[in-house]
Amino acid sequence: xxxxxxxxxxFVSKNSLFSHGTGVLNTxxxxxxxxxxxxxxxxxxxxxxxxxxxxxxxxxxxxxxLSYLTDKNIFLEQFLSKIVEKNGxxxxxxxxxxxxxxxxxxxxxxxxxxxxxxxxxxxxxxxGPYLSKKGNENHFKALELPYIDFIFNGDIEGVDLPKDLSxxxxxxxEGFCYSYEDEIIIKNRVEVSIEEESVPTYPxxxxxxxxxxSLKNDFIPIYxxxxxxxxxxxxxxxxxxxxxxxxxxxxxxxxxxxxxxxTDKIYFADANLMSNPDYLFELSQKLGELNIYWGGMTGFIxxxxxxxxxxxxNGCKFLATGLESGSTKILRDMRKPVKKETMSDFISxxxxxxxxxxxxxxxxxxxEDYTSLNETKKFxxxxxxxxxxxxxxxxxxxxxxxxxxxxxxFGIVIEEENVEKSKEAILxxxxxxxxxxxxxxxxxxxxxxxxxxxxxxxxxxxxIAMINKSNSFNLKESFxxxxxxxxxxxxxxxxELYY
Numbered sequence: 001x002x003x004x005x006x007x008x009x010x011f012v013s014k015n016s017l018f019s020h021g022t023g024v025l026n027t028x029x030x031x032x033x034x035x036x037x038x039x040x041x042x043x044x045x046x047x048x049x050x051x052x053x054x055x056x057x058x059x060x061x062x063x064x065x066l067s068y069l070t071d072k073n074i075f076l077e078q079f080l081s082k083i084v085e086k087n088g089x090x091x092x093x094x095x096x097x098x099x100x101x102x103x104x105x106x107x108x109x110x111x112x113x114x115x116x117x118x119x120x121x122x123x124x125x126x127x128g129p130y131l132s133k134k135g136n137e138n139h140f141k142a143l144e145l146p147y148i149d150f151i152f153n154g155d156i157e158g159v160d161l162p163k164d165l166s167x168x169x170x171x172x173x174e175g176f177c178y179s180y181e182d183e184i185i186i187k188n189r190v191e192v193s194i195e196e197e198s199v200p201t202y203p204x205x206x207x208x209x210x211x212x213x214s215l216k217n218d219f220i221p222i223y224x225x226x227x228x229x230x231x232x233x234x235x236x237x238x239x240x241x242x243x244x245x246x247x248x249x250x251x252x253x254x255x256x257x258x259x260x261x262x263t264d265k266i267y268f269a270d271a272n273l274m275s276n277p278d279y280l281f282e283l284s285q286k287l288g289e290l291n292i293y294w295g296g297m298t299g300f301i302x303x304x305x306x307x308x309x310x311x312x313x314n315g316c317k318f319l320a321t322g323l324e325s326g327s328t329k330i331l332r333d334m335r336k337p338v339k340k341e342t343m344s345d346f347i348s349x350x351x352x353x354x355x356x357x358x359x360x361x362x363x364x365x366x367x368e369d370y371t372s373l374n375e376t377k378k379f380x381x382x383x384x385x386x387x388x389x390x391x392x393x394x395x396x397x398x399x400x401x402x403x404x405x406x407x408x409x410f411g412i413v414i415e416e417e418n419v420e421k422s423k424e425a426i427l428x429x430x431x432x433x434x435x436x437x438x439x440x441x442x443x444x445x446x447x448x449x450x451x452x453x454x455x456x457x458x459x460x461x462x463x464i465a466m467i468n469k470s471n472s473f474n475l476k477e478s479f480x481x482x483x484x485x486x487x488x489x490x491x492x493x494x495x496e497l498y499y
Contacts, residue, residue, distance in 0.1 A: 004029075004036035004165055005092035007111075009104045009128075010045040010056070018042065018210070019100040020222040020269045021129050023200020028157045031198070034165075036096075039087050043209045065106040069113060069145075069426055080114040089115065092122065094165040099128040102433075109145065109426065116147035123167050125176070127152035138399070140186055142429035143179040151177045154190030157198060194227045194243050199253040207261055214495045220265045221257045225250060225283070229271035231299060233322075234335045234402035234410075235362070235395065242275045251286045258290055265498050268296030273319070277301055281310060288314030293498050295319060295356075300338040300346045308349045318356035318388070318497040321347070326379025327372035330365055333410070335402070340379060347386045356388035356497055363457050364395040364450030366403065366410040366438065373453055380461050388497075389465045394454045396433040404434060412436045415443055 006029070008022045018040060029036050045056055058064075059079055067073040068080075084090060095115065097108050112124045124147060131139050131151055142148045149167060153175045162169045170176045175190035200223060211217040228239040245253075254266055266287075273280055273296045287294055295318035321343075325331055328340060350357045361376070380387070397403055403410050415435045437443045 003093040004034060004096065005089065005094070006036050006038045006096045006098065007089070008038065008040040008042055008098055009100070009108050010042045018202060018206055018222065019098065019129070020200055020224055021100060022098050023202050023222065024198050025096075025098060025156065026203065027198040027201045029161075030201070032161055034161060034163065037088075037092075038203055038206070039089060040206055040209070041083065041087060043206075043213075044083065044087055060107045060110065062106065065110055066426065068110055069106075076110065077114065080110060083111070084114065084118075090118070094123045094125065096125045096127060099126055099130045101130055105130070105429075106426070109142070109147070112145075113147040123149050123165065123170070125150040125152060125170070127156060137186075139429050140177055140184050142426075143177060143184050145426065145429075149178060152190075153177050153187055155192040155197075156190070157196070158190040158192045194224075194245050195249060197224075197245070199223075199256055201260070215499070216495070218265060218495055218498070219261050219263050220267050220494060220498070221261060221263060222267050222269050223254065223257065224269045225273070225279075226270050226275070230275040231272060231337065232335055232402075233324075234333070235365070235398070237398050237400040238271055242272075244276060244279055247279070247282055247286060250283060251290070254287070254292060255290055258292060264291060264293055266292055266294045267494060268294060270296055272322075273298040274301050275299065277303065277307070281307060284311050284314040284316060291315070293317050295497055297322070300343045302342050303346070303349070305349065305353075308353045308355065312353045312355050316355050318358055319350060320358040320360065323359040323390075324362045325365065325368070325372070326376035327368070328375070330368055330372045330376075333367045334362075334365065344379075344383055347383055351386035351388075357386055358389045358391070358497065359387055361390060361392045361457060362395050363392055363454035366395070366412045366436075368395075368453065370453075373456065376457065377460065380457075384461070384464065384468075387465065388468070390461055392454060392458050392462065394450050397436050399434060407436065411439050413439060 006022075006025060008018055022038070022040075026038055059076065064073055064076050068076045089095075089111075095112070097112070099105055099108055108126065112126075115122060116124060126142065126148060131153075140151060143151060150170055156175070159174050161173065167178075171178055171185075175187050177184065177186045179185070200221060202221075207219050210219045214220075226242050226244045228241045228243065229236070230240070230242040231238075232240055257263065257266065293315045295316060298319045298321055300321060300323075322336075323343060324334060324336060326340060326343075331338065331340070347357045347359070363373075380390075397412075397414070403412070404414070407414050413436060415437055435443055437446045438449070441449070
């Protein structure tokens, strides 16, 4: 058995079974000739979601995790035992946890504590895109926890790992941050240019499980073209700027993925595919040569009919947009560089050319009131025939954003949480959302207002989207899939965008 276990941690999203970063890490470790086993906990967790099992969001609720991490929680400990046993997580000397989202960080802490209590001599390393974001210094407080040994800062492809992954050896490697005599040693961030990034690869069982969990036995690799984002939205803490891979590299990488995994679909995990419209236009023609179907996130731009039809002819199946709001005032407050007219025109052109439009909305932005909310409702009513689906999220305040830096400008007061000493390192390292209140309101009242705004959008428009989506599928075919794959009680949201 290998001494190294790499763990793909579970997502909240139903969209995929694996992350782009896990695929890159898999390629890198193989190129380094390091023996390891890659375990995908997301597969195990999704089986529980889609089939008989637990409500995992309740199992790993903040309350359950904190009670386990600071004292005991017998129920959660038993569930952790089941996860470790069923996934073969025992018996390794070093564990790399790839963390791609804030939502699973407490789950990772619980697993790390459980494994460490069973064998205090193991080494626990956390890394991944979420922990590697610039400006997230609070995450390093996790090194105060007795069950976290290292946090890797940056792109692990930029270092040479020793064959012996002992704690003493890892302390000598760039990027590996650790705690020593009550002091946190933070190493300089390791960065690899986007052009040098490895093509993501996946072990056979990842691919097989992904096919089982899809409607038509698809495997959809996740690939990224760029780093960072050129927009400067006030609620986002993405690095400003954008660097792209060369078209030649992208062509060769996707050609490899197509042949290696016998797939004709790719998902692009970029912040904004159209930050460089000319690049995407040229890329689409290369994807057309490969007969690849594709989609991803984009902003709104003013494009002509020929541009959109060319994307469609070259395999574009869907584009997910950061719509956020249908109010001119809120878009301006968010520093979204787009007019409502451009959004309407863009969405209609997508639909008229056979490209699905999937739109993300934010409910409860600090400057939003019911007048601006009604503008968003009107925008949705006027454009809903062109919208395939919507995703609505309640506004959360993140550190290192414009709203956080200038709270008075947005009419909010940031509240410092009173945290027990025993929970301080856990919460400060894991909690991305910063508590705040609207001026003249309490935090609780603010949260109630945001929830009401969310509900007024969700219950008015999400059911219509679900009905419209259902009408676009062959009911007989869907029923046959259900009989063959009963755990797909709800369609795989990523897969369905390609049909």
